[in-house]
Amino acid sequence: MQFEAIYHDGETSRSERVVVSISDEGLVTLIADTASAERVVPFTECRWQDLVVKPRIAQTPRWIRLPNGAQLETRNNDQVDHLQSHFQQGAFSQMLHKLEHSWWMILSGVLFTVCFVWGGVQYGLPAAAKYSAELIPNDVLYPLGDEVLVWMDENLFGPSQLPPERQAKLSLSFQQLLNDDQEYHLLFRASPKLGANALALPNDHIILTDELVRLATDDEQILAVLAHEVGHLEHKHALRRVLQQAGLASMLMVFAGDVSSVSSVVAYLPALLIELGYSRDFEHEADEYALQFMDQQGMDKQAFARMLMLLTEQSVGKDEENSKLTHKSDDQSKEYLEYLSTHPGVDVRIERINAWRRESSVVEP
Amino acid sequence: MDITATEGSLPETTRQQKTGIEFSGTGKEFFKIWIVNIFLSIITLGIYSAWAKVRTNQYFYSNTSLLGSSFQYLAEPVNILKGRVIAVVLLAAYSIVNNLFPKYAHFAFILLMLAIPGLIVLSLSFRMRNTAYRNITFHFQRNFKQAYVIFAVPVILLSLFIVPLMLHDNSPEVQAAYEYNQMLEEYAADDEISIEEDIALTDFIETHGLVIDETGYAEVPPPPMWSFIPYVFFILLFPLWDQAFSAFKLRHSRFGASNFAFDGGIWDFYKMYLLATGVVIGLGVFITTVLIFIRQTQGLMGFNPLLIAAGAILSFAVYMLIYAYFSVYKQNLIVNNSSIDDVILVSDLEVSGMWWIYVSNTLILILSLGLATPWAKVRAAKYRLEHTAVISGSLNNFVAKQEKERRALGEEIGEAFDVDIGF
Numbered sequence: 014m015q016f017e018a019i020y021h022d023g024e025t026s027r028s029e030r031v032v033v034s035i036s037d038e039g040l041v042t043l044i045a046d047t048a049s050a051e052r053v054v055p056f057t058e059c060r061w062q063d064l065v066v067k068p069r070i071a072q073t074p075r076w077i078r079l080p081n082g083a084q085l086e087t088r089n090n091d092q093v094d095h096l097q098s099h100f101q102q103g104a105f106s107q108m109l110h111k112l113e114h115s116w117w118m119i120l121s122g123v124l125f126t127v128c129f130v131w132g133g134v135q136y137g138l139p140a141a142a143k144y145s146a147e148l149i150p151n152d153v154l155y156p157l158g159d160e161v162l163v164w165m166d167e168n169l170f171g172p173s174q175l176p177p178e179r180q181a182k183l184s185l186s187f188q189q190l191l192n193d194d195q196e197y198h199l200l201f202r203a204s205p206k207l208g209a210n211a212l213a214l215p216n217d218h219i220i221l222t223d224e225l226v227r228l229a230t231d232d233e234q235i236l237a238v239l240a241h242e243v244g245h246l247e248h249k250h251a252l253r254r255v256l257q258q259a260g261l262a263s264m265l266m267v268f269a270g271d272v273s274s275v276s277s278v279v280a281y282l283p284a285l286l287i288e289l290g291y292s293r294d295f296e297h298e299a300d301e302y303a304l305q306f307m308d309q310q311g312m313d314k315q316a317f318a319r320m321l322m323l324l325t326e327q328s329v330g331k332d333e334e335n336s337k338l339t340h341k342s343d344d345q346s347k348e349y350l351e352y353l354s355t356h357p358g359v360d361v362r363i364e365r366i367n368a369w370r371r372e373s374s375v376v377e378p
Numbered sequence: 379m380d381i382t383a384t385e386g387s388l389p390e391t392t393r394q395q396k397t398g399i400e401f402s403g404t405g406k407e408f409f410k411i412w413i414v415n416i417f418l419s420i421i422t423l424g425i426y427s428a429w430a431k432v433r434t435n436q437y438f439y440s441n442t443s444l445l446g447s448s449f450q451y452l453a454e455p456v457n458i459l460k461g462r463v464i465a466v467v468l469l470a471a472y473s474i475v476n477n478l479f480p481k482y483a484h485f486a487f488i489l490l491m492l493a494i495p496g497l498i499v500l501s502l503s504f505r506m507r508n509t510a511y512r513n514i515t516f517h518f519q520r521n522f523k524q525a526y527v528i529f530a531v532p533v534i535l536l537s538l539f540i541v542p543l544m545l546h547d548n549s550p551e552v553q554a555a556y557e558y559n560q561m562l563e564e565y566a567a568d569d570e571i572s573i574e575e576d577i578a579l580t581d582f583i584e585t586h587g588l589v590i591d592e593t594g595y596a597e598v599p600p601p602p603m604w605s606f607i608p609y610v611f612f613i614l615l616f617p618l619w620d621q622a623f624s625a626f627k628l629r630h631s632r633f634g635a636s637n638f639a640f641d642g643g644i645w646d647f648y649k650m651y652l653l654a655t656g657v658v659i660g661l662g663v664f665i666t667t668v669l670i671f672i673r674q675t676q677g678l679m680g681f682n683p684l685l686i687a688a689g690a691i692l693s694f695a696v697y698m699l700i701y702a703y704f705s706v707y708k709q710n711l712i713v714n715n716s717s718i719d720d721v722i723l724v725s726d727l728e729v730s731g732m733w734w735i736y737v738s739n740t741l742i743l744i745l746s747l748g749l750a751t752p753w754a755k756v757r758a759a760k761y762r763l764e765h766t767a768v769i770s771g772s773l774n775n776f777v778a779k780q781e782k783e784r785r786a787l788g789e790e791i792g793e794a795f796d797v798d799i800g801f
Contacts, residue, residue: 019446021447021514023514023778025514025775025777026511026773027774027775028513068433070411072407073436073440073448109414109429112418113414119414121417122417123749125417127749157479160480161480163481164480164481174564205560224564255473255474259474262469263466
């Protein structure tokens with residue numbers, strides 16, 4: 014058997030065309046095309062088994078390393094494959110080329126990939142994060158939460174300006190709400206930087222800003238927000254967020270690899286949208302918890318809806334001060350904007366609160 | 379290429395002749411490799427991704443040919459896998475510190491920044507060592523010292539800018555102004571300021587010597603003008619830095635025993651950034667004019683969705699234009715000023731062509747939900763490579779060099795981070 018190749022001696026960039034001839038026993042000899050080439054091709058002969066044949070990739074030139082360090086470059090892939098299967102057992106690399114050549118494989122690959130990405134993002138990652146979060150004991154998380162609190166106290170918070178009696182009263186109502194096995198602590202802080210807000214830290218502390226306490230028109234509204242934060246803690250959302258982010262990053266690494274053919278925006282936009290989606294899911298889960306909790310305690314669930322309205326009005330007011338341009342935002346654009354925010358739209362949340370009430374009122378008339 | 383038609387050695391001319399690089403990959407062919415890569419990467423939990431990287435690179439390198447011979451990618455998947463494992467561990471550690479210990483986040487960030495010049499050198503070294511043409515490998519001399527010297531200048535200038543700004547923001551005067559404005563907002567939250575509150579505010583103004591502007595808020599003292607000087611220097615010196623870094627990359631690169639030469643001057647780089655600034659300003663003026671025109675014809679009706687969509691598409695197109703301008707101009711600048719022995723490299727990319735590739739690639743990627751990635755990659759590679767050529771009498775005179783320098787342990791890690799080096 015014979016095929017044509019280019020001989021590269023590995024010493025100089027001078028290359029020669031040769032004819033590679035292989036006997037039935039696998040003896041390889043190179044025949045130079047011209048007399049001048051014979052000087053450049055000192056190679057005499059060896060066996061095919063001694064050659065290092067690079068795996069085949071589509072129709073690209075094939076490289077074959079000779080024992081003397083020289084390399085042959087040839088486009089006669091089929092002949093090389095034939096010789097390989099005859100003289101060497103390089104099953105793995107040959108199998109890869111066969112896989113890349115079969116339409117059956119390509120089709121199932123596309124189907125599998127699409128299902129995997131969609132299912133992984135939608136269900137797989139959140140479920141895996143939830144499961145692993147359960148395995149990580151609380152005492153690992155506490156020091157982390159403490160660190161966060163110290164950092165926030167230095168950078169975001171000032172001491173609370175609320176009268177001690179007010180703080181004590183809210184703390185008492187909060188503790189009365191908790192079940193016996195729930196050990197959460199309430200802290201008060203002033204934070205003009207954050208405004209009306211409440212945060213749940215992984216060390217089982219909930220921080221309530223003075224601004225939120227002042228914004229609320231009655232205590233039940235504040236307790237509703239606290240129930241929502243207890244939901245974040247009960248479901249270990251802080252930890253799950255970190256785990257999901259890490260999972261998403263590694264998924265992106267596998268798929269995008271390097272998407273250098275276009276700008277990296279194309280790769281990061283989906284990741285951002287997915288992360289925002291996760292964040293909204295957490296908020297829904299915490300809302301759900303708060304509603305169940307309030308129902309058990311016989312609280313008025315509309316208090317939660319009213320608090321949400323107050324918070325929106327406040328932030329809308331702030332936005333309007335900043336720019337008069339957005340005041341005509343219609344419902345349609347709000348719907349698109351939902352995909353770009355960390356929290357679900359207030360309309361959606363309030364709608365859920367109402368729906369929840371209707372459901373439960375069927376159960377207990 | 380018709381092998382049988384010619385005799386003896388590879389095509390060669392005695393006089394200086396321009397020969398273009400040919401790229402023969404196709405989107406369809408690469409799609410099959412790409413989808414199998416993804417499939418196997420998933421079912422092996424990412425382990426196969428190292429093999430996937432090698433097959434992808436081999437596909438692109440081997441389809442790139444010059445004067446009848448193709449390029450060769452030599453990296454071993456196992457080495458890439460090792461680098462990736464370490465990189466994933468490091469990234470996970472960074473992510474954990476970032477999320478759970480915000481206090482140390484800036485410390486981790488500084489560490490990462492400090493590692494970057496080293497990683498760039500390692501990644502260049504890995505890439506060059508694993509590239510061969512006509513069985514002669516490329517090589518990058520790992521000069522860490524010079525890499526760090528080159529990166530030190532912009533980093534020092536930026537720190538000289540950021541640190542005074544942070545100190546200014548934390549100064550008592552600025553903090554007092556912030557505090558006053560917060561107090562005012564809190565007191566005004568219930569729509570009226572009581573007498574006690576008013577007294578408290580006046581006291582605060584007096585003790586801290588605040589200046590109140592016409593809106594009633596305290597004026598936040600602006601940072602001193604001199605603190606912007608390092609930033610101005612950073613901007614002014616950036617083209618110089620870019621030139622130094624490009625020259626560093628080229629002049630430490632070898633093909634066989636021959637060194638690359640780079641004679642791109644400082645002025646060439648300044649010209650590139652000046653032109654870019656001109657383009658940005660020109661486009662800014664153009665867009666503002668269009669917006670004013672639309673405003674006037676439509677009246678002050680607020681923003682309708684159509685207008686927002688048009689604005690988004692326009693800004694995307696403009697962003698892509700600037701992106702294309704830089705990648706085209708820079709590649710042309712670097713390649714056209716590079717040579718190796720008597721071989722001169724030529725690149726004649728055009729902004730319009732590159733812009734269209736970027737825009738259409740983004741569109742087909744979005745419309746296909748990413749499944750058209752192989753076509754996008756092949757199109758971009760084909761355009762770039764086929765606008766590159768060499769002017770040379772012969773490519774037959776290079777000789778290999780026995781490498782004394784051994785493989786560095788961290789090269790694979792550098793490869794895994796694959797810091798974009800735009801070579």
